[in-house]
Amino acid sequence: MESLKKRILAEGQAIDADILKVDGFINHQVDPVLMTEAGKEFANFFADKGVTKVVTIESSGIAPAMMTAAALNVPMVILKKQPSKKLNPKLYQTEISSFTKEISYELTMSQEFIGENDHVLIIDDFLANGEAATGAIRLLRFAHATIAGVGVLIEKSFQPGRKKLEEQGIEVCSLVRIAKMETNHIELMD
Amino acid sequence: MESLKKRILAEGQAIDADILKVDGFINHQVDPVLMTEAGKEFANFFADKGVTKVVTIESSGIAPAMMTAAALNVPMVILKKQPSKKLNPKLYQTEISSFTKEISYELTMSQEFIGENDHVLIIDDFLANGEAATGAIRLLRFAHATIAGVGVLIEKSFQPGRKKLEEQGIEVCSLVRIAKMETNHIELMD
Numbered sequence: 487m488e489s490l491k492k493r494i495l496a497e498g499q500a501i502d503a504d505i506l507k508v509d510g511f512i513n514h515q516v517d518p519v520l521m522t523e524a525g526k527e528f529a530n531f532f533a534d535k536g537v538t539k540v541v542t543i544e545s546s547g548i549a550p551a552m553m554t555a556a557a558l559n560v561p562m563v564i565l566k567k568q569p570s571k572k573l574n575p576k577l578y579q580t581e582i583s584s585f586t587k588e589i590s591y592e593l594t595m596s597q598e599f600i601g602e603n604d605h606v607l608i609i610d611d612f613l614a615n616g617e618a619a620t621g622a623i624r625l626l627r628f629a630h631a632t633i634a635g636v637g638v639l640i641e642k643s644f645q646p647g648r649k650k651l652e653e654q655g656i657e658v659c660s661l662v663r664i665a666k667m668e669t670n671h672i673e674l675m676d
Numbered sequence: 677m678e679s680l681k682k683r684i685l686a687e688g689q690a691i692d693a694d695i696l697k698v699d700g701f702i703n704h705q706v707d708p709v710l711m712t713e714a715g716k717e718f719a720n721f722f723a724d725k726g727v728t729k730v731v732t733i734e735s736s737g738i739a740p741a742m743m744t745a746a747a748l749n750v751p752m753v754i755l756k757k758q759p760s761k762k763l764n765p766k767l768y769q770t771e772i773s774s775f776t777k778e779i780s781y782e783l784t785m786s787q788e789f790i791g792e793n794d795h796v797l798i799i800d801d802f803l804a805n806g807e808a809a810t811g812a813i814r815l816l817r818f819a820h821a822t823i824a825g826v827g828v829l830i831e832k833s834f835q836p837g838r839k840k841l842e843e844q845g846i847e848v849c850s851l852v853r854i855a856k857m858e859t860n861h862i863e864l865m866d
Contacts, residue, residue, distance in 0.1 A: 549752070564706065
């Protein structure tokens with residue numbers, strides 16, 4: 487996606503070789519025009535997959551996932567990072583370790599909203615080591631759902647996330663792929 | 677908003693006199709059609725306020741806020757519930773106590789994204805006791821921003837949130853107002 491590439495090069499900030507800060511348009515302040523376009527891109531890419539639900543992980547994935555769900559006209563399901571006392575007690579849960587945030591958390595999904603007939607498109611902001619996506623896939627497999635694919639705004643192609651997903655036969659659509667980063671330097675693929 | 681009223685009466689679940697579960701279309705699974713309509717309603721209601729930013733609190737407010745930001749064509753800023761190590765160190769912070777979730781947390785906003793020239797519309801899923809909204813207003817006032825108003829999908833009108841906001845001169849737009857709840861019973865206003 488050209489507009490996202492330009493934005494990352496203009497406003498993204500490579501803190502070091504691993505951490506890309508994009509909180510001016512994705513993670514803290516969010517550009518609705520960019521997100522609308524991203525949602526349409528994902529909807530087009532996975533148009534023939536019979537997607538019935540878009541799934542994302544709170545909270546940075548919600549904006550692009552909402553726009554993807556709107557473009558596909560299917561519900562979005564938000565995987566929660568901790569069990570809420572107020573939710574349905576029938577939950578699927580799995581533990582995730584986040585490299586970027588150096589924490590572990592329980593990823594949680596109510597059994598009510600995903601079933602064996604669902605074809606699920608997973609949308610997130612970043613794909614790096616693939617912990618969040620593989621965790622989401624574990625949960626969705628507990629529910630016997632079909633994984634239609636994974637769409638991310640930004641892939642750090644120098645980290646193994648895409649490889650892990652493709653080895654499981656999962657199709658990945660990354661709107662921008664980053665080949666390499668150093669402090670204050672971002673190199674895109676292609 | 678008629679469609680939201682109907683949905684709440686059909687699918688909302690009053691757990692007790694205080695807790696309304698709407699996780700089939702707002703909080704866990706999210707209906708993009710409903711959110712698009714809600715976004716347009718808020719955009720219309722606050723059309724003459726010169727809104728420059730939509731602000732919300734992660735994570736249940738993000739979906740309606742994203743659609744409101746898209747309808748108004750202004751950026752959305754997500755207030756974070758804890759400081760992230762990767763964010764700008766120049767943060768505004770304030771402590772919030774959540775009655776519903778029985779927890780306290782730090783609400784956090786980067787100084788980079790809201791300034792004294794901003795007219796901010798706060799969007800959230802629920803207005804009950806008003807802790808989250810008044811916390812957001814505190815943060816926005818640290819930044820000397822103007823509060824354009826508060827828009828919520830569902831107001832529990834039997835709780836003091838609206839009164840607290842109106843006493844500060846803040847205009848509130850609630851798409852549905854709930855007069856009273858008991859276990860498995862919801863009474864709307866009007």
